[in-house]
Amino acid sequence: xxKPLGYYTNHTPGEESLLATLQDNYGAAFEKISKREKLxxxxxxxxxxxxxxxxxxxxxxxxxxxxxxxxxxxxxxAGIMEAIINQIRWGQNFVVxxxxxxx
Numbered sequence: 001x002x003k004p005l006g007y008y009t010n011h012t013p014g015e016e017s018l019l020a021t022l023q024d025n026y027g028a029a030f031e032k033i034s035k036r037e038k039l040x041x042x043x044x045x046x047x048x049x050x051x052x053x054x055x056x057x058x059x060x061x062x063x064x065x066x067x068x069x070x071x072x073x074x075x076x077x078a079g080i081m082e083a084i085i086n087q088i089r090w091g092q093n094f095v096v097x098x099x100x101x102x103x
Contacts, residue, residue, distance in 0.1 A: 002029035
């Protein structure tokens with residue numbers, strides 16, 4: 001069983017907000033949203049956040065992403081997504097500096 005949205009956000013039960021409306025319409029853990037729909041939401045949110053970050057994406061990242069989708073199982077891809085989400089939320093962000101080796 002998934003934890004309620006309030007566990008992951010600043011939502012306080014009883015508070016009127018978009019999160020409260022989403023919970024009312026789709027369940028406290030988005031149980032009324034299909035896996036496919038959740039992936040669409042994740043794609044849109046990731047794109048939105050990425051557009052607000054400074055810097056470019058290395059070409060090799062697109063190559064390894066393609067390799068992942070071609071060679072890994074759905075379960076492993078979901079695991080990588082979970083790891084990346086945790087790193088984005090709680091970890092440090094590696095910054096690529098021009099003309100320096102990767103750290």
